[in-house]
Amino acid sequence: MSQHDSKNRANKGFRALASTRVAWQRLSPFFRGSRGRIVLLVFLAVTTGLVEASVLALIAAMTISLSEGAASTQMSFGPLDLELPQPTTFAVAISLTVIRAVLQIFLARVPAYMSSRVMADLRIQLFDAFIKSAWSVKTTERDGAFQTLMTQSITNAAQSVIGLGNGVTATIMFAMMVAAAFMQNAVAAAVLAVAALVLFVALRPLSRTLRRHAKRLSTEAMEFTESVQDVVLVAEETEVFGATPTYVARFQDRVAAVRQPHARTRFLSGALPALYQSVALFMLVVALIAVSVAGSAQLAALAAVILMLIRALTYAQQIQTAVTAIDERVPFMNQVVDALQRYRDNPQQDGSEELTDVATLSLADVSFAYRPETKVLHDVSFGVSKGEAIGVVGPSGAGKSTIVQLLLRLREPSSGAVLVNGSDVRGIKRSSWQRKVAYVPQTSQLVWGTVRDNIRFNRDWLNDDQVEQAARRARIHDEIMTWPNGYNTEIGQRVGAISGGQRQRICLARALAGDPQVLVLDEPTSALDVRSEDAVSDSLHEIKSEVLLVLIAHRLSTLSMCDKIVVMVDGRVSAIGSHADLMEHSDFFREVNEITQRQNK
């Protein structure tokens, strides 16, 4: 062998080792904490195999002795030669079958528990990884994709664990049966073992085809779930504009796209084990021919060997079924692993300092780009102190919401920094910052649950008094008390009983409930009638001295309480000052003011 050859072989070996490691790294999320169960499974399978082989040998020997009218059963099992009286033989056979039944129950139980643990574990891992991933990753996740991962993909992945458990059991049982048959008749067992292996390899291309169709199915199923999600999301618009033929046709295309890979996957996963079974019977006949060619065999041994080989073939078929079940689900497992990797590769950045009080908050020469080539903020600088309110105005697309995302630490500046008490906010512990900051978005999201749940929003440390106090400050308490169950009234995203204005005030109460020191409001009064707007403005005036307020506004009325206003144009600070200053220096501000005056006339 040349040096080059041996080097090549070493490389190949190394690559195989590396790829096994990669494969295991991909699979390990599915089996974390299941090692003990896998060992138990192997132990149970070996024991069951031994018991089953003994029962089969016993049945064969009993059949022969009964047909000969003998008072005892003679049997040889490898080096072991036994002669037992008939009643003892029956008792032993019955005991062994009972033991086998009990072992089989445990054998079925272990993969089921392993799979349910994997399912729960994966769901927790995926949820945790998603929650801890950067905002930029969360926002790029398509609607419905996370739901599909959590339900369909993880269920399939967990099913594949059952497939794996069954595969391991069947492989061990197959090996035990062949080994037992080997002791009885080496020729027949050898022929069968080799033939089963050859057949298994011969069917691999079909298995690979199955995996290809399964991959397409997993992708199409994901797209389908997303489009189903859309049907509900845009139900109102569809009702109003009418379901156009294009919309209906597109949905039908999605349904059709799932149908074909679904049919092919189901067909192949049914056909493969069935095909295996038919060819296996053929192989059994071949094994017997081999026995007859090899010479005479003892009758009892031959009967036992036939029974063992039939059982071995059943296990071989179960291996094929398990491999098919895993092949079919590999694409779903990959979806889960890819998502886990995507979330974990992009974690939220965190600082280490605790924050006690927020005295000042500022942006210092902040630039930001969503995509490397297009900056949307250019050297933005402004600041605000405790007890002050600052307004941010500007035309659509000027960068106001981007500023909010930077203040909330959802995104990080490309250059410059957001400073808290003069220090970079990135140095502060995220949880510490979150306790100090509250936010009311432009479109308020309610969650399924009671009014109280919506205001508390999973912050268990807030008691009922704090929830109620916040509702009072958001000027929604009196209305809540008129609802059928007060704070226990069930509300959710689609409950019609809640008006847009009420929803906005519930979200304001949610923001106020944690006693924030920084309050960021994105057009907080957009859905309110003039009376509610007045009431909320009064409330904000009340708390202004205790907090640091940042108000994003399209309407100048919202800005009446602001000490200074930043005018943003094209991602730059175009002017900054009081209302009076801006009337003098900012064209945009004057223009908006004139329009507002005209509208109010």
Ligand SMILES: Nc1ncnc2c1ncn2[C@@H]1O[C@H](COP(=O)(O)OP(=O)(O)OP(=O)(O)O)[C@@H](O)[C@H]1O
């Ligand atoms: N996720 C994103 N990916 C890429 N570009 C974005 C993203 N979000 C916003 N932009 C772009 O950044 C710029 C600033 O958007 P931003 O939402 O901050 O403006 P805005 O002043 O809040 O607008 P509006 O008043 O209409 O809400 C816009 O050109 C917008 O197209």
